[in-house]
Amino acid sequence: MYLRGLWLWSMAVLILILSIVAAFFVGHYPVSYAEFKEALVYWLGIAKSAQGEEATRRIIETYTILYEIRFPRIIAAVCIGASLSVSGAVFQGIFVNPLVSPSILGVLSGASFGAALGMVFHQSTPIVQLSAFIFAFIAVFFALGIAKLYGKGNAILMLVLGGVISSSLFSALLSILKYIADPYNALPSIVYWLMGSLSSVSLHGVYAAAPLMFLSMVLLVIFSKHLNLLSLGEDEAKALGVEVEKIRLFIIVLATLLSALSVMLAGVIGWIGLVIPHIARFLVGPNHSVLLPFSALVGGIFLLLVDSLSRGFFTMEVPLGILTSLIGIPMFILILRHSAKE
Numbered sequence: 001m002y003l004r005g006l007w008l009w010s011m012a013v014l015i016l017i018l019s020i021v022a023a024f025f026v027g028h029y030p031v032s033y034a035e036f037k038e039a040l041v042y043w044l045g046i047a048k049s050a051q052g053e054e055a056t057r058r059i060i061e062t063y064t065i066l067y068e069i070r071f072p073r074i075i076a077a078v079c080i081g082a083s084l085s086v087s088g089a090v091f092q093g094i095f096v097n098p099l100v101s102p103s104i105l106g107v108l109s110g111a112s113f114g115a116a117l118g119m120v121f122h123q124s125t126p127i128v129q130l131s132a133f134i135f136a137f138i139a140v141f142f143a144l145g146i147a148k149l150y151g152k153g154n155a156i157l158m159l160v161l162g163g164v165i166s167s168s169l170f171s172a173l174l175s176i177l178k179y180i181a182d183p184y185n186a187l188p189s190i191v192y193w194l195m196g197s198l199s200s201v202s203l204h205g206v207y208a209a210a211p212l213m214f215l216s217m218v219l220l221v222i223f224s225k226h227l228n229l230l231s232l233g234e235d236e237a238k239a240l241g242v243e244v245e246k247i248r249l250f251i252i253v254l255a256t257l258l259s260a261l262s263v264m265l266a267g268v269i270g271w272i273g274l275v276i277p278h279i280a281r282f283l284v285g286p287n288h289s290v291l292l293p294f295s296a297l298v299g300g301i302f303l304l305l306v307d308s309l310s311r312g313f314f315t316m317e318v319p320l321g322i323l324t325s326l327i328g329i330p331m332f333i334l335i336l337r338h339s340a341k342e
Contacts (some may be wrong), residue, residue: 005290012297016078019304023074026312029058038213039063068203075210076201077307078300080266081276083258085299086292088273089280090216090220090255093231093288094248095156102259102273105159105252106166111263113170116177116190123189125200129264129273135170136260142166144252154235155245196269196321199305209261217296223251224288231288269320271328274298278335295334 031039039062046226087102095104102108116130146162147155168311181187220227226247229237237244262269279293303320306327310318 002129005284009294009297010295012301015105016297016301016304017306019301020074020078022078023304023308024066024070026308028311031062031066035059035062035242036066043067057166070236072203072206073202073307073311074304075206076198076265077211077304079206079213080198080262080269081272081299081303082217082296082303083262083299084269084272084303085276085280085295086217086220087255087262089141089277089291089295090227090251091273092253092277093227094251096162096231096233098099098278099274101270102255102317103167103270104117105163105256106139106145106170107136107256107259108263108268109170109174110142111136111260112194112268113139113174113177115193115263116181119186119189119193119287120177120181124185125202128193129205133260133264136263137165137256139170140252140256144249158250181296192319193267195319196267196324197315197317197319198266201265205265209265212256213261215259217292220251220254221289221292223247223254224292227251227288231286245341266320269303269324271324271332272303275328275332275335276302278332282335282338 024036025033035058038059042059042063049228064317073201084102089098091100091104092098102131102209115132117135118124118131119236122128143162143166146165147158150158178187178190181190226237229240229242230244230248230251232240259273276299277291277295280291280298283298284290284294303324306320306323310320310323
């Protein structure tokens with residue numbers, strides 16, 4: 001059993017590293033290994049001075065493509081895939097329901113409305129991302145408020161109902177914005193953003209979000225033992241000494257932060273938070289101390305491969321939300337088939 005676990009982790013890490021390296025060579029602008037090595041040497045600051053003007057121009061051009069365009073996308077794809085997968089696994093554990101995804105408390109609807117609001121009144125990317133982030137949390141806290149106000153009996157059920165109400169509310173508000181948006185400017189931007197894409201990811205955005213994502217995932221792994229107890233049920237967790245309400249709220253905030261940062265960077269990318277935790281759970285089991293970091297690895301690999309497919313194998317870049325749905329649906333059907341056999 002130990003050897004099997006070690007083999008799985010080693011293979012996952014190796015695949016992730018190989019996927020990251022391969023992603024630098026994928027794109028409409030071809031980059032050879034020699035050009036990659038020259039750009040890497042230039043990046044490290046040890047480039048030879050006597051190379052000629054043409055050679056230096058080519059190296060700088062390659063460096064710009066690799067470091068300023070592809071590098072942010074690669075890091076963002078890994079971070080977003082890991083974050084959505086961990087967030088999905090956490091919510092599935094809290095709600096004791098394998099069909100739960102990060103959108104359960106309305107975070108995606110809230111973020112979508114916030115982004116659309118930013119696009120209607122201000123076209124600046126940082127403003128749009130900030131608005132998406134803020135309204136993602138507003139939507140979740142609205143759902144939590146409903147659950148707190150009326151959830152005297154079954155708290156989990158009221159959380160779900162609060163999430164349904166929050167999602168419906170912000171979806172309706174989003175529809176209003178789409179109806180009044182400029183059909184030649186704002187509306188196409190809103191529709192494209194809702195499909196999910198890494199085309200607008202910048203180094204500054206990645207550098208701002210990645211540390212928060214990493215810290216949130218580390219904290220969730222630290223609290224994974226509490227999550228294991230919560231997944232047994234509220235009464236059982238209380239009987240084992242867990243302060244259910246405080247721990248659950250803390251974990252929900254961290255998982256929401258992961259989802260909100262992901263949506264802020266790349267728009268709405270579905271199915272990852274639903275499908276990847278199932279795959280990871282099938283491979284390493286339900287113990288969240290192992291499940292969460294392994295979900296992060298598998299999710300990072302999955303979205304990185306999908307993004308490489310999107311920008312490398314089509315004439316026009318296909319939005320990630322479309323590809324993750326087309327790939328995630330048959331994967332989920334296979335998971336359901338395997339579960340039915342068991």
